Amino acid sequence: MSADHSYQKENEFAIDSEADLIKSFRPRDQKKLILPERLRFPFRVRSYMTWKDPSGVYTYLVFKLPNWDLPRGVAFKRTASSGEPTGGLCSWCHAYGSSEEIGLLSVAISANVSTSYFVCQDLSCIEKIEETAMLAGKDPDKNIAELFYRMEKLFERISNYKPES
Ligand SMILES: [Zn+2]
Numbered sequence: 622m623s624a625d626h627s628y629q630k631e632n633e634f635a636i637d638s639e640a641d642l643i644k645s646f647r648p649r650d651q652k653k654l655i656l657p658e659r660l661r662f663p664f665r666v667r668s669y670m671t672w673k674d675p676s677g678v679y680t681y682l683v684f685k686l687p688n689w690d691l692p693r694g695v696a697f698k699r700t701a702s703s704g705e706p707t708g709g710l711c712s713w714c715h716a717y718g719s720s721e722e723i724g725l726l727s728v729a730i731s732a733n734v735s736t737s738y739f740v741c742q743d744l745s746c747i748e749k750i751e752e753t754a755m756l757a758g759k760d761p762d763k764n765i766a767e768l769f770y771r772m773e774k775l776f777e778r779i780s781n782y783k784p785e786s
Contacts, residue, residue, distance in 0.1 A: 632668050633668075635664070636664055636665075638662050646681075650729075653698075655674040666683065668769075671745075679698055684776065686773055693776045695779060696729075698729070700725040700727045700737055707720055708724075710723070712739045712740055713746045714750050715764075724740075725739055726742065731782060747765060
């Protein structure tokens with residue numbers, strides 16, 4: 622085998638304890654955090670970790686780039702779209718889907734500011750990229766790198782946020 626999946630291997634990281642997992646989220650998000658059941662620590666994450674709370678309102682993402690000291694987490698809130706459900710194209714992985722699959726997920730940047738992303742509701746973007754690449758006989762690395770770049774930008778945006786005063 623050639624150098625495929627090198628990007629994902631680089632992007633593997635470990636979560637050592639429940640406390641570390643919780644700490645990866647901002648205090649604002651920790652209030653909304655419902656951890657998945659039956660987690661066994663420590664565990665390794667390939668590319669990123671994502672899950673939903675039982676009500677389906679929140680989707681969580683935990684991600685770490687090789688040059689970050691610690692993993693970072695964020696809670697997305699499912700946002701009802703006004704009018705007819707349409708579905709469409711995920712802005713992170715470019716997969717098409719119904720309104721059940723692809724929709725607006727919003728991230729609270731501060732008490733008053735939020736930003737939203739039109740993405741796969743379950744953040745299964747990496748699987749979709751890999752599937753599409755496999756069917757097309759192409760290397761997924763470029764699209765995976767782009768996906769990680771978008772996630773990096775999201776975390777930069779929430780960690781660099783300074784309220785205007
Ligand atoms: Zn996607």
